[in-house]
Amino acid sequence: MHLPIRAVTPETESAEIIGWVHEVRDLGGLAFFLIRDRTGIIQVTIPKKKVPAEILDVARNVSRESVVRVQGTVKAIEKAPGGREIVPEELELISTAESPLPLDVAEKVPAEMDTRLDSRFLDARKPRVRAIFCIRSAVTCAATAFLASRGCINIATPKIVAAATEGGTELFPIAYFEKEAFMNQSPQLYKQMMMAAGFEAVFELGPIFRAEEHNTVRHLNEATSLDVEVSFADHNDVMELLEDLIVHVYDYVAKNCADALEELGVELAVPAKPFPRIPYAEAIEIANRTVEERLAFGDDLSPAAERALGDTVGQHYFVVDWPTDIRPYYAMPYPDRPEFCKAFDLMHPRMELSSGAQRIHDHDLLVERIGAKGLSPESFEFYLKPFRYGMPPHSGWGLGIERLVMTMLDLPNIREAVLFPRDRHRLTP
Ligand code: ATP
Ligand code: MG
Numbered sequence: 001m002h003l004p005i006r007a008v009t010p011e012t013e014s015a016e017i018i019g020w021v022h023e024v025r026d027l028g029g030l031a032f033f034l035i036r037d038r039t040g041i042i043q044v045t046i047p048k049k050k051v052p053a054e055i056l057d058v059a060r061n062v063s064r065e066s067v068v069r070v071q072g073t074v075k076a077i078e079k080a081p082g083g084r085e086i087v088p089e090e091l092e093l094i095s096t097a098e099s100p101l102p103l104d105v106a107e108k109v110p111a112e113m114d115t116r117l118d119s120r121f122l123d124a125r126k127p128r129v130r131a132i133f134c135i136r137s138a139v140t141c142a143a144t145a146f147l148a149s150r151g152c153i154n155i156a157t158p159k160i161v162a163a164a165t166e167g168g169t170e171l172f173p174i175a176y177f178e179k180e181a182f183m184n185q186s187p188q189l190y191k192q193m194m195m196a197a198g199f200e201a202v203f204e205l206g207p208i209f210r211a212e213e214h215n216t217v218r219h220l221n222e223a224t225s226l227d228v229e230v231s232f233a234d235h236n237d238v239m240e241l242l243e244d245l246i247v248h249v250y251d252y253v254a255k256n257c258a259d260a261l262e263e264l265g266v267e268l269a270v271p272a273k274p275f276p277r278i279p280y281a282e283a284i285e286i287a288n289r290t291v292e293e294r295l296a297f298g299d300d301l302s303p304a305a306e307r308a309l310g311d312t313v314g315q316h317y318f319v320v321d322w323p324t325d326i327r328p329y330y331a332m333p334y335p336d337r338p339e340f341c342k343a344f345d346l347m348h349p350r351m352e353l354s355s356g357a358q359r360i361h362d363h364d365l366l367v368e369r370i371g372a373k374g375l376s377p378e379s380f381e382f383y384l385k386p387f388r389y390g391m392p393p394h395s396g397w398g399l400g401i402e403r404l405v406m407t408m409l410d411l412p413n414i415r416e417a418v419l420f421p422r423d424r425h426r427l428t429p
Contacts, residue, residue: 002069006039010076010084017042017086018069018094020125021062023106031059034081035070036105038130043080044070045087055091065097065105065122113415120420120429131260132416135253136405138260142252143226143399144205146245152201152228157190159207163379165189166328170210172221183209186398189383191229192330192359195394196386201230205401215424217413218351220402222422228356229396235332235342235358238395239318242346242354243275245399246316250408266409275346276317278309283319286312298323303351310349320344329369331357346399348407356397363387 002016019037026032033044046059062068071090076083102119103111105126116123123129148154161184164171172183187204194202208225230238250270253261261268278286284295287305290312295305301319309317324333324341331341343357360366366387367377377384405417415421420429 004039005035005037005042006082008042008074008082008084008086010074010082012074012084014071014073014089015086016069016071018067020105021064021066021068021097024062024064033059033062033068035068036125036127041081043077043085044072044091045077045080045085046091047087051088055088058091058093062093063097063099065101065125066093067095067097068093113413117415117421117426118429124419127263129416131263132405132409132411133419134260135257135264135409136401136417138253138257139249139405139408140205140224140226140401142249142256143245144203146248147203147226147228150201150241152203152230153199155191155194155199155202155204156206157184157187157204159184159209162382163189166373170212172209172211185210186225187227188328188330188398189380191227191396192394193383193386195229195231195361196389196391198231198392200232200392201228203228208398213424217415218403218406220414220418220421220423224401224418226399226401227396228399229394231392231394233358233395234393235320235344235356235395238356238358238397239277239320239344239346240274242356242397242399243273243316246275246346246353246404247271247273249404253408264409268408271316275315276313277320277344278313278317279321280319280323280340281321283309298326300326301345301352306347306351310347310351313347314349316349316353317347318344319347327357329373329375330359330366332360342395344397346397348403350407351403353403353407354397354399356395358393358395361387361391361393363391 002018005017005019008015017035019035022034022036022041024033029048031046034041035044048056069092070086070088072086072088074084074086077085103115103122105122107126160181162181165186165188170185174181186208191202204227208223210221212219247270254268254270287308288294290308291304321340322343324339327341327343331343333341345352346354370377370380402414402417406414411417
């Protein structure tokens with residue numbers, strides 16, 4: 001059985017390894033290979049005069065990024081990566097890589113984002129890129145385990161739907177036999193319906209589809225959302241849950257992903273609780289101290305305003321108490337000042353990570369709010385029905401996983417945090 005490369009130490013006597021040819025160097029009497037697997041890199045040294053002809057034959061013809069198997073003696077050698085090398089007794093070419101390569105996995109030649117994404121399988125061979133996805137995996141595993149430990153039931157809701165969550169044009173229409181259908185922009189309506197089912201606390205990790213026309217470094221057309229909905233909880237309760245989750249996930253990554261963080265050169269600081277809660281009105285004031293394009297009451301926070309706020313606050317924070325008019329119809333207005341609602345956004349200093357709210361659970365108020373947004377309640381009948389049969393008060397949020405990973409690792413572009421991004425111009429691979 002072959003060993004993971006990391007398991008080969010200077011003390012190992014002999015080993016079999018399988019991996020990709022990272023680099024080839026020929027120094028006359030000696031040939032060096034670096035072989036890479038997902039655990040590390042090892043040097044294979046071939047003293048040309050001392051090894052069998054078959055080995056030399058393979059060594060001469062092998063191209064970078066081919067898959068090879070090496071069986072040999074291990075020697076401690078200070079200058080080599082990991083302080084050891086293998087001198088082969090067997091060298092087998094398992095799978096050849098064509099030359100030239102579409103991009104340089106060893107990163108001696110930098111590649112543009114488009115070149116990288118065109119050959120994402122190769123790009124993802126880079127230890128740095130793999131580190132991002134190891135951390136993303138830890139983030140989703142830790143987040144979902146955390147929610148399960150808090151009593152949330154993992155649900156799966158349809159991605160092919162008949163109606164928009166919030167109306168609007170951010171929808172991808174699809175052909176669904178004789179009917180018009182859409183890719184779901186959010187599990188919002190379905191997770192709320194499960195509150196009427198008495199599930200009390202649910203979560204879903206899944207794709208959301210947004211036909212957003214703009215091409216930015218923080219929007220995708222297919223993103224991953226972690227959605228939560230909790231009954232008998234208000235907006236403050238679910239903000240606390242979200243804050244606990246963020247801190248837990250950061251802490252988990254800091255403790256369990258040391259190698260990947262080191263690969264990325266990230267020193268992860270676990271954010272401190274509680275995150276500041278900044279009322280919308282105050283947020284506007286703070287932003288207006290520095291932004292050029294002043295915001296008026298009732299404006300959404302512009303990217304410039306988000307940056308100004310982030311610079312001022314300097315850590316994760318919530319913007320709370322939003323004007324009811326600029327939040328979705330299902331956000332619960334404050335009874336004593338209905339022009340404001342129990343909605344919130346969780347912000348990283350760089351950008352929005354999550355939106356949430358206490359929801360309206362009163363059927364008639366909900367119908368009224370849907371109408372006030374210029375939408376027709378009839379097209380939401382499947383959603384409204386549960387509100388007539390015992391809907392508990394409830395609250396929830398949706399958290400963008402790519403944005404969470406992107407901000408955690410300080411990645412410049414959201415495309416770094418998704419394997420196969422879908423954007424305005426990219427539908428393959
Ligand atoms: P923004 O205003 O930043 O475009 P949004 O308010 O439209 O985001 P929501 O509908 O509130 O987004 O979705 C909840 C969360 O899902 C967002 O805070 C974000 O983390 C994530 N999200 C939403 N749309 C996208 C997208 N197009 N690409 C990546 N993540 C997204
Ligand atoms: Mg939002």
